[in-house]
Amino acid sequence: MDLLLIFIGAAVVNNFVLSYFLGICPFIGVSGRLSSAVSMGMATTFVLVMTAMVTWVLQAYVLGPLRLEYLQTVAFILVVASLVQFVEMVIRKTSPPLYRALGIFLPLITTNCAILGLALFIQLRGYGFVQSVVFGLGAGVGFTLALCLMAGIREELDLADVPGPLRGAGITLLVAGTMALAFMGFAGMI
Amino acid sequence: MKARVSARQEVLKGLWDQNPVFRQLLGMCPTLAVTVTALNGVAMGAAVVFVLVCSNLMISLVRKWIPGQVRIAAYIVIIATFVTVVDLTMKARFPELSSSLGAFIPLIVVNCIILGRAEAFASKNGPWRSVLDAVGMGLGFTFGLTFLGSLREVLGSGTLFGVTVLPSWEPWVVMILPAGGFLTLGLILGGVNLITRTVEARRRRAVVEASRVTARIAVTGIAPGSPARGEA
Numbered sequence: 001m002d003l004l005l006i007f008i009g010a011a012v013v014n015n016f017v018l019s020y021f022l023g024i025c026p027f028i029g030v031s032g033r034l035s036s037a038v039s040m041g042m043a044t045t046f047v048l049v050m051t052a053m054v055t056w057v058l059q060a061y062v063l064g065p066l067r068l069e070y071l072q073t074v075a076f077i078l079v080v081a082s083l084v085q086f087v088e089m090v091i092r093k094t095s096p097p098l099y100r101a102l103g104i105f106l107p108l109i110t111t112n113c114a115i116l117g118l119a120l121f122i123q124l125r126g127y128g129f130v131q132s133v134v135f136g137l138g139a140g141v142g143f144t145l146a147l148c149l150m151a152g153i154r155e156e157l158d159l160a161d162v163p164g165p166l167r168g169a170g171i172t173l174l175v176a177g178t179m180a181l182a183f184m185g186f187a188g189m190i
Numbered sequence: 191m192k193a194r195v196s197a198r199q200e201v202l203k204g205l206w207d208q209n210p211v212f213r214q215l216l217g218m219c220p221t222l223a224v225t226v227t228a229l230n231g232v233a234m235g236a237a238v239v240f241v242l243v244c245s246n247l248m249i250s251l252v253r254k255w256i257p258g259q260v261r262i263a264a265y266i267v268i269i270a271t272f273v274t275v276v277d278l279t280m281k282a283r284f285p286e287l288s289s290s291l292g293a294f295i296p297l298i299v300v301n302c303i304i305l306g307r308a309e310a311f312a313s314k315n316g317p318w319r320s321v322l323d324a325v326g327m328g329l330g331f332t333f334g335l336t337f338l339g340s341l342r343e344v345l346g347s348g349t350l351f352g353v354t355v356l357p358s359w360e361p362w363v364v365m366i367l368p369a370g371g372f373l374t375l376g377l378i379l380g381g382v383n384l385i386t387r388t389v390e391a392r393r394r395r396a397v398v399e400a401s402r403v404t405a406r407i408a409v410t411g412i413a414p415g416s417p418a419r420g421e422a
Contacts, residue, residue: 018368019368020223020368021218021219021220021222021223021368021371022219022223022297024218024219024222025216025218025219025302028215028218070274070278071274072296073270073273073274073277073296073299074267074270074271074274077266077270077299077300078263078266078267078270081262081263081266110262110300111302111305112300113219113297113300115300116296116297116299117293117297120293120296120297121293124293163380164387165380165381165383165384165387166376166379166380166383169215169376169379170376170377170379170380170383171376172376173372173373173375173379174373174376174377176372176376177369177370177371177372177373177376178369178373180367180368180372181364181369184367184368184369
């Protein structure tokens with residue numbers, strides 16, 4: 001039950017994109033087409049779950065016992081960067097079609113603040129290992145959901161008559177604002 | 191003289207022409223997340239200025255010794271070091287501010303502005319120009335954050351830097367909620383685009399006007415307004 005709450009909390013109630021503003025850059029940059037949004041969401045979810053596992057182990061068995069907490073930021077970002085590199089190599093070896101689909105998006109994930117944010121949130125809230133993994137999964141699902149919804153809306157928006165100065169990023173942000181308002185409706189769930 | 195002019199341009203370009211918030215849309219996450227109050231905007235901006243100046247300086251100093259393949263990793267380690275300095279300093283000196291900015295101080299590491307300037311500018315230019323570029327970009331970012339933060343604070347709670355400016359104002363609570371951040375920035379971007387377009391259209395009209403005049407002089411040999419013929 002506790003795990004379910006963490007999952008739903010991260011996926012919809014406190015959606016990473018729409019209420020914590022994490023991962024806005026890909027949210028605006030890659031939400032033009034639905035197919036690329038799905039790929040990006042899947043890759044990000046995968047890296048989020050992996051990061052949750054690795055940074056939790058690193059904090060619990062290396063940084064904590066050795067009293068190296070001040071190295072947290074540096075250590076975590078290095079973990080994220082090497083994880084992304086590793087994931088890229090594994091996918092290239094095992095599944096070339098998936099690699100071609102995700103190819104350009106993978107390196108971008110390093111600078112997605114949702115990943116580092118997840119690692120920091122896990123430390124702030126003192127989650128256990130299983131809780132961290134579920135939290136990572138929930139965050140990934142929430143990110144994918146927001147990205148896909150936005151991509152669907154933007155595909156329709158191409159046909160709409162948007163006032164000139166608002167075209168592009170402006171209208172995207174306004175749509176995101178409306179979506180954030182809608183997601184506030186989930187606040188009563190927990 | 192020429193060097194001084196270009197040095198000034200180096201700083202000024204970050205304030206408007208290439209403003210990271212309004213024109214390049216970089217560093218959106220902290221921009222939207224912390225700008226609930228104007229003070230938060232200023233504090234976040236100051237932290238980014240410090241990290242940007244230090245990392246740009248450091249990277250431009252060591253740029254010739256970093257092999258191309260590992261440069262991004264090297265930049266990130268340099269940036270993360272300065273971010274840790276800021277984070278620990280703020281925790282010790284300004285605990286309140288630090289807790290209201292929360293995880294967004296350590297998240298400066300993945301702020302695209304800083305890595306972007308490192309890659310696009312500091313890795314190709316000398317230390318002096320890199321620092322100027324960092325100051326300009328940092329101030330542009332601070333300006334954007336403070337503007338957004340002031341707007342949201344005034345409309346959302348009727349205060350500015352904690353001082354009441356709109357006494358009998360029914361606060362628009364939505365402005366300090368996440369949705370308000372998206373909506374405000376979206377409208378500001380629209381406004382900025384409108385201003386740029388108007389200015390550009392006016393400039394283009396002026397250029398067309400000028401070229402028409404030169405063309406006429408070339409054809410007729412008469413400048414407009416000269417009383418030589420009754421044609422005008």
